[in-house]
Amino acid sequence: MDTKQAIIEAAAELLARSPSGDVSTRGVCDAAGVQQPVLYRLFGDKEGLLAATVDHVWDQYLGAKRVAEKSADPLEDLRAGWDSHTAFALAHPNAYKLMFAPTLRSAPEAAREAMRILREVLERLAAQGRLRVPADDAARMVMSANTGVALSLITRPALYPDAGPSTLVRDAIHHAILVEGGADTSARDARAAAASTLLASLDGLTPAPFTPAESGLLEEWLERIPAAGRSD
């Protein structure tokens, strides 16, 4: 059991120091003081080792950040999440490349966890009526843009000498997915306002996304929403 951790830490160490962003199984085994067959018995193949290594680096980094999460305002958390994601990429470029670049066939667990954390923050915003797109779409937008910015910062430092574009892109995406300023209205008020906004603007849609029958039913349902009771 301990040898597994020793191998992972040796791999993380070598990976962090590797100029090419790659490590050899021989090098890892030598550094960890084990032979190749034990590595392959514990991790299956090189991809398994790299995935475990990435997860380890990610967990270590996240451990320091986990305490500071879940502030009062989910928008702050959303911004902090983006900046934390970017900072991780700059702090551990090789691990980050393995995590998000198309090197590995299947995404490591760390990438999935990053997506989970992001989606959780977005759902908190959605519950407050502050998302203007479905949470899944917002998650995809934020994640893909963030990885693109982070990879650019890492792999083209001459073109991206500072993290200015990161903040600009971050705010551009957040502006696109968030409702302006509606933090103070309660969820029920926001819902009622949203329903009436839609009711007022449905007729003007061209091309019409609904049949007349659908439109009629939708209007009837929307009228029921403001009266619907307190969820929170």
Next chain:
Amino acid sequence: MDTKQAIIEAAAELLARSPSGDVSTRGVCDAAGVQQPVLYRLFGDKEGLLAATVDHVWDQYLGAKRVAEKSADPLEDLRAGWDSHTAFALAHPNAYKLMFAPTLRSAPEAAREAMRILREVLERLAAQGRLRVPADDAARMVMSANTGVALSLITRPALYPDAGPSTLVRDAIHHAILVEGGADTSARDARAAAASTLLASLDGLTPAPFTPAESGLLEEWLERIPAAGRSD
């Protein structure tokens, strides 16, 4: 001369068919009917071959598009450039990964040319006073976000089943770098915000004003609203 082109085309062919996204110099030489030393004499090393191959694929793709460029409205060109970039990634995923993922040490000429084309369009917009950020910043924002979206589409098809996020991120970035143009966007934004607000809060309604079937249909309709009513 001709053997060089033959090698490049063989490499492009093998690269397009490669499930791993990689090719071996031996395979390329066999397919082109030459020996390894000639490859190394013509291209220096494998990276040189791959860079030349990426440039070849990019030129071929761009050749078909070059005629349709430089429309009257640079904003149309900006949108077309984003969509063309994304379409190239989907059409030639392996070449695209080599072009923008951190595999190659130095960016191939094709990547630089893509940046040049983008910056040229942005400078036309800037000349018309329609850019709200410096053209270099705008170029970095657009390029990094676009590569992030494209890489996500390529490498995580399960998470990104369609190009919807591409358009959303595109418009988010463009909105952030451009001065306001359309007048009807505000109404559409309000409508979209209202729809997603409702969508996010429907589940919490107690007592439930809708049957599960109604709820499902309503959600489906609400998801259609943000995309509806695009006039431009």
Next chain:
DNA sequence: GCTCTCTTCGTATCATCGATACGATATTGG
């Protein structure tokens, strides 16, 4: 304590890959 079985270990080895040395062959200039 002894043996039997099953797991772990360690050597040696395979196959593939990028890259090159070096003699053989062809081509070109005089």
Next chain:
DNA sequence: CCAATATCGTATCGATGATACGAAGAGAGC
């Protein structure tokens, strides 16, 4: 026709991912 130069082709190197296979060790049952 010859010599100088460039190209070719075999054979090979060094590194790497992955594994076969016998040796050594650890329990389980008697």
